[in-house]
Amino acid sequence: MKTTTLSPETARLLGLSLILALYTAYAAGPFVWVASMSLRTTTEIAADPYALPWPLHWEKFVSAWTQSNYDAYFSNSVFIVLTAVAILTVVGGMAAHGFARYRFRGKGLIYVIIFSTIIFPPQVTVIGLFQIMVEYGLYNSRVGLIMVYVAIQMPITIYILEAFFARIPSDLYDAARIDGYSEWEIFWRISLPVALPAISTTIILNTILLWNEFLYAVVLITDDDKRTLPLGVLRIMGDQLEDVGMIATGLMIAIVPVVLIYVFFSERLIQGMTAGAVK
Secondary structure, eight states, X not given: OOOOOOXXXXXXXXXXXXXXXXXXXXXXXXXXXXXXXXXXXXXXXXXXXXXXXXSXXXXXXXXXXXXXXXXXXXXXXXXXXXXXXXHHHHHHHHHHHHHHHOOOTTHHHHHHHHHXXXXXXXXXXXXXXXXXXXXXXXXXSHHHHHHHHHHHHHHHHHHHHHHHHTTSOXXXXXXXXXXXXXXXXXXXXXXXXHTHHHHHHHHHHHHHHHHTOOHHHHHHOOOGGGOOHHHHHHHHHHHOTTOHHHHHHHHHHHHHHXXXXXXXXXXXXXXXXXXXXXX
């Protein structure tokens, strides 16, 4: 009887595939479980927590959306996150372009000050931010939360974009200046289009991080009509602690947008993070 032996390369690929399959099951398991519970009632979950969702109770999503104020929470999250990401993209792009392409007095000091904020944990800065928001009348407002989100994500946005802008050949800028472009036009017509992979990366990362942000929102927002989705989930958990099925439904409403971003933009995210030198 002839025996078949696997080559070292094939064995390595099989081992790697097994590891990836196990990790995928480990990472996706909780999501699949919550998705299953979101379509079941609490009574059904109590009878068998791991049973398949049948019948499918899609009406629970309509109930959460219309009766639990999730429409307001979702709208607040969309407005706050998209506004903050837009400001981060434009202002962060300009700042990164300046750090990467120009020399000016105090550049090193400003760079250190901006990035020194990363070393402080959010729990340390939240008290100071709370006092500032109250003093300037921005506490419990969407505008105040947007400004905080811009502040906390600006350093990492500048860091990613500055590294990419620095690799753009100087010949492009020299040619643009010869053609009569102003510095403003160079940024919008040269730097920004060339850096689209890195900009896409910052947009995706900032959207995901801010969509899930909880600490600053729970400290700076108190009115129910101004809460974001993570705060809405917390409210549902407090009001309906024993209704596990409805809590799972609320979680899915908050999770699905992030999952869709990963599904449709994961390749763009990887391209931006692994972008090589610009030619």
